[in-house]
Amino acid sequence: MLQSPYVTNYLTQHFADDGFATLEGYERLGGYRAARKALTQMSPDELIELVKTSGLQGRGGAGFSMGTKWSFMPKDGDRPKYLVCNADESEPGSFKDRIMLERGSHQMLEGILIAAWATGAETTFIYIRGEYAFPADCVERAVAEAYAKGYLGKNVMGSGFSHDVRVTRGAGAYICGEETGLLESLEGKKGQPRKKPPFPAQYGAFGMPTTVNNVETYSHVPHIVDKGVAWFQSFGTPKSPGTTVFGVSGHVARPGLYELPLGTPLAEIVFEHAGGVPGGRKVKGVIPGGMSMPVLPAGQLDVPMANEFLRERKTMLGTGGIIVMDETTCMVRAASVISYFFRDESCGQCTQCREGTGWMNKIIDRIERGAGDQGDIDVLLDVAGKMEGGTICAFADAAAWPVQGMLRHFKEDFVAHIGARKCPFPESFEL
Amino acid sequence: MISEPIRAEIAAEIARFPQPRGAMLRALHLVQRESGYVSLDAARELAEIFDIQPTEVMEVVSFYNMFFDRPQPKHHVYVCTNLPCSLRGARGLLAQLEAHLGVHAPGDTSDGRIHLGHEECLGACAYAPMMRVDGQYYEDLDAEKAKTILDALGN
Numbered sequence: 001m002l003q004s005p006y007v008t009n010y011l012t013q014h015f016a017d018d019g020f021a022t023l024e025g026y027e028r029l030g031g032y033r034a035a036r037k038a039l040t041q042m043s044p045d046e047l048i049e050l051v052k053t054s055g056l057q058g059r060g061g062a063g064f065s066m067g068t069k070w071s072f073m074p075k076d077g078d079r080p081k082y083l084v085c086n087a088d089e090s091e092p093g094s095f096k097d098r099i100m101l102e103r104g105s106h107q108m109l110e111g112i113l114i115a116a117w118a119t120g121a122e123t124t125f126i127y128i129r130g131e132y133a134f135p136a137d138c139v140e141r142a143v144a145e146a147y148a149k150g151y152l153g154k155n156v157m158g159s160g161f162s163h164d165v166r167v168t169r170g171a172g173a174y175i176c177g178e179e180t181g182l183l184e185s186l187e188g189k190k191g192q193p194r195k196k197p198p199f200p201a202q203y204g205a206f207g208m209p210t211t212v213n214n215v216e217t218y219s220h221v222p223h224i225v226d227k228g229v230a231w232f233q234s235f236g237t238p239k240s241p242g243t244t245v246f247g248v249s250g251h252v253a254r255p256g257l258y259e260l261p262l263g264t265p266l267a268e269i270v271f272e273h274a275g276g277v278p279g280g281r282k283v284k285g286v287i288p289g290g291m292s293m294p295v296l297p298a299g300q301l302d303v304p305m306a307n308e309f310l311r312e313r314k315t316m317l318g319t320g321g322i323i324v325m326d327e328t329t330c331m332v333r334a335a336s337v338i339s340y341f342f343r344d345e346s347c348g349q350c351t352q353c354r355e356g357t358g359w360m361n362k363i364i365d366r367i368e369r370g371a372g373d374q375g376d377i378d379v380l381l382d383v384a385g386k387m388e389g390g391t392i393c394a395f396a397d398a399a400a401w402p403v404q405g406m407l408r409h410f411k412e413d414f415v416a417h418i419g420a421r422k423c424p425f426p427e428s429f430e431l
Numbered sequence: 432m433i434s435e436p437i438r439a440e441i442a443a444e445i446a447r448f449p450q451p452r453g454a455m456l457r458a459l460h461l462v463q464r465e466s467g468y469v470s471l472d473a474a475r476e477l478a479e480i481f482d483i484q485p486t487e488v489m490e491v492v493s494f495y496n497m498f499f500d501r502p503q504p505k506h507h508v509y510v511c512t513n514l515p516c517s518l519r520g521a522r523g524l525l526a527q528l529e530a531h532l533g534v535h536a537p538g539d540t541s542d543g544r545i546h547l548g549h550e551e552c553l554g555a556c557a558y559a560p561m562m563r564v565d566g567q568y569y570e571d572l573d574a575e576k577a578k579t580i581l582d583a584l585g586n
Contacts, residue, residue, distance in 0.1 A: 002558070002570075080449070092513045092552035123449075130460075130497045131553050133566050166447055171456050172496030174551065188455025188481075190494040206449040249515035249556035256557045291514055291552075321556065323515050337514045341551055347494075430522040 002099055005257035007273055009235070009243045010223050011216070012259045015103040021138060023145040026106040032151060034222035038114045039159040042225075047118035051221065054229045055241045060086055060177075060214030061290065061318050062394075063240075063307050066221075072201035073119045074209050082205045083116055083124040084186065084212040087139075088170055088177040090129055091290035092341060093321030096245040096257055097215040101128065101135035104219055105142035109165065111218030113151065114225055116163045119211055123164045127182050130171040140167050174345040178393045179212040181347065192347045193393035216245060236262035240306035244320045248274040251281070251326035262317075263309070267301040270324055282327045285409065289318025291338055292398035294405025295331075315405065330425035331410035332368045332417050335403060337431070339364050342399035353396035356387040360403055367414055368431070370422035377414055381407060433476050437461050441480060452481055455491060459498050468499040496550075504539050504546040506584050509563045512549040515556035524560045525549055527574040528581065545584065 004016040019025025026032070038047055052067025073081060085108065089097035100108055112124050126143075128136040143165050146152040154162045168186060175181040176191035183205050185191035204210020220242055224232045233241040240262040246269055249255045253275030260269065266288060270276060277283055283298045288305065294315040296303065303309050307317050325334060339361040346357045363380055366372050384400035391397075407414065416424045433441075440461055444454035458480070462473050469477075474488040481488070492498040510516075510525040525536060528547060532540050537548035555561040558570030562577060569580055 002555075089554055090552055093515050093556050094552075095554040095556050098554045129554075130456075130495070131550075131563065131566075134568070168453075169456065169460065170495070171459065171498055173494060185456065186453060187450065188452035188491065190490055206453065208449070247556060249559065250518040255519075255559075287514075323518070323556070325518060329518070334514060337512075337517055341513060344551060429518050430520070430526075431517070 002095070002102060003256055004103065005099070005245060005259050006254060007258040007260055009259040009261075011104070011107070011219055011243060012099070012245060012257070015099060021103050021105060021142070023106060023142070023149055030226070031106055031222075032110055034225040035110045035113045035151070036157055038225050039117050039157055039161055044118045044120060047114065047225070050229065051118070051224060054224045054232045055239070056217065056220055056224060056232070057240060057307075058214055059216035059220075059244055059320070061091065061292070063317060066213060066217055069201075069211055069213070070115065070119050072199065073121075073211055074201070075120070080123070080208050081119060081121045082208055082210045083112060083119065083121040084179075084182065084205060084210055085112055085124060085126040085215060085218060086177065086179065086182055086212050087126055087128040087132070087135070087215045088182060089132070089215070089319075090174045090177050091292060091319045091321060093247060093249055093287060093290045093323045094319040095247050095249075096320065098132060098135050099257060100215045100219055100245070101132065102138045105139045106146070107222060108139075108215055108219045109142055109146055109152075111221035112165065113156065113163060114221050115211070115213065115218060117159075117161055121211070122162065123166060125186055125205060126165060126167045127176070127186055128167065128169050129176070130169050136167060136169055143167060173347075174341075175347045175393075175395060178395060181393065182212065183210065190347070192349050193395070195392055237304065237306045237308065239308045240317075244317075246305070246320045246322055248322045248324065250324040251277050251283075251329070252324045253278045260305075263304040263306045265301070266296070266303050266305055266322070269305065269322060270301060274324070277324065277326045283324060284327045284329050285325045285331065287321075287323040287325075287402070289316055290321040291323065291341065292401060293318040294401050295325075295334075295409060297409040314408065315401075328425065328427040328429075330368075330423055330428035331406050331413040332364060332423065333425070333428055333431050335406045336361070336364045336368050338402045339399070342395070346395065346399070350391040350396065352387045353391050353399065356383050356396065357399050359383055360399070364403070367417045368423055370417060370420065372414075372418045374418060376418065377407060377411065433462060433473055434465060437465050438480075445480075452483070455481060455488075456495075459492065463498065467503045468501055504543055505586070506545045506565055507563075508545060508547045508581060509550035509553075510536075510548075511551070511553045511555065511559070511561055511563070513552040515552070516559040516561065519559040521560040524562075524572060524574055524577060528577060531578050531581065544586065545581070
């Protein structure tokens with residue numbers, strides 16, 4: 001059962017209250033005040049400037065400035081413009097958007113409404129992964145409530161602005177979380193990412209100018225409009241303001257969600273908030289931002305969880321999904337699970353990715369079985385290097401990075417398998 | 432044959448998109464809700480509705496994990512075996528369910544009633560191990576709890 005975050009802040013403070021998921025309860029707690037202010041007192045340009053100045057970065061993985069993204073949308077022309085809410089959360093280790101959809105759907109919708117006014121979008125498509133049946137039901141109910149109250153549809157809140165929201169459901173494909181893969185899927189096709197340029201702001205959903213933002217990112221917007229930039233920047237670091245909802249999983253005493261300021265040290269999240277590793281065992285490695293992001297060894301958990309610091313350690317914040325592995329963990333096994341996932345989910349368009357994900361998985365499995373040889377580590381690094389940066393989308397990079405991270409910090413695990421001709425970690429998790 | 436009520440629902444979905452094909456995934460979900468899978472005949476009918484080739488329908492079906500191109504067992508059971516779940520015993524749980532049902536995953540029980548498989552991350556990482564049974568999530572499982580849930584599945 002999905003629980004309200006253990007540590008809450010402005011995004012999740014009311015998530016334990018079932019009323020917050022209803023329009024009546026959301027409004028009672030101050031909801032839709034920011035949208036009313038935006039639509040009746042602020043110009044689109046003022047809003048874009050506000051969100052840009054706030055420094056809000058996308059929370060879906062890439063960390064791009066939301067206001068800058070909005071500013072890419074054409075201001076003139078008579079082509080319809082669209083927004084997309086990316087609710088295809090499927091990065092392993094990530095489960096925050098799920099709770100934002102289930103318990104905070106009106107908060108997200110209010111952010112969407114403000115973004116629609118700022119960008120002049122006539123329709124928003126909320127694309128929810130197919131497996132999230134219950135979260136999608138929650139969103140559909142919230143959308144129906146908002147229409148009934150006149151917060152969606154024609155002449156929203158008497159402002160003269162009209163906006164429609166359509167909820168669409170995916171059908172099981174990780175790649176549809178990539179923004180142009182999502183657009184293809186939204187158009188009823190295979191979710192294979194598009195070559196860029198043209199970027200979605202010029203040629204997006206159904207060929208029209210489109211901005212794609214993540215569930216959590218939209219959810220920050222009403223708070224920024226309501227309480228201002230200075231307030232927002234009182235959380236987090238100068239370069240990475242605000243809070244985010246970290247998901248902690250794996251070998252910890254209290255796995256769950258924690259809304260904390262960006263820049264919170266990884267060690268504080270793992271040990272103080274999530275209770276550290278149970279049974280008195282030590283941490284071996286931590287994946288800081290969803291499985292695509294390179295692992296950090298136990299000695300580097302002092303890192304503040306914000307991109308400007310994580311990049312120095314050759315990793316990234318990603319989705320904020322923190323996966324903790326204790327000292328019994330065989331990192332070759334972990335790499336095997338990771339590489340299987342990317343092999344399974346590669347969409348197959350680009351040769352480096354289609355072939356590279358398969359070969360990396362085969363080689364890692366061979367090493368795990370004790371059948372690897374000395375040259376395998378170099379081959380792995382060679383394949384990973386050739387996948388990086390050469391494909392239509394970032395999936396190949398996301399497949400290469402975790403393997404490179406494992407070899408950067410835990411090469412000795414791979415070497416030990418090859419030397420012993422078997423897995424030398426009998427207490428590791430089962431494969 | 433796609434029934435008239437489902438055809439009507441598909442038509443209503445098509446009206447909600449700037450281009451008809453935007454309703455394709457929803458149409459496939461609707462067809463599956465009625466028939467359990469997307470047959471070649473259904474694909475031909477959908478191709479007519481969307482004015483595309485049947486192969487274009489089937490390439491969408493085969494791209495997504497949740498669409499099926501052949502008749503399905505009544506119940507679908509998937510254990511998430513991605514890294515966060517595996518760290519918390521998902522592989523052991525899957526092995527116990529394999530033994531309980533007499534199936535090697537991915538596979539169907541001998542009576543063709545239950546499909547047991549593994550799935551990639553379902554966004555339940557803190558509540559591992561977990562499984563998805565006929566679309567519903569069951570979290571914080573152990574083998575006994577999971578077996579009880581499977582034993583209670585109807586025919």
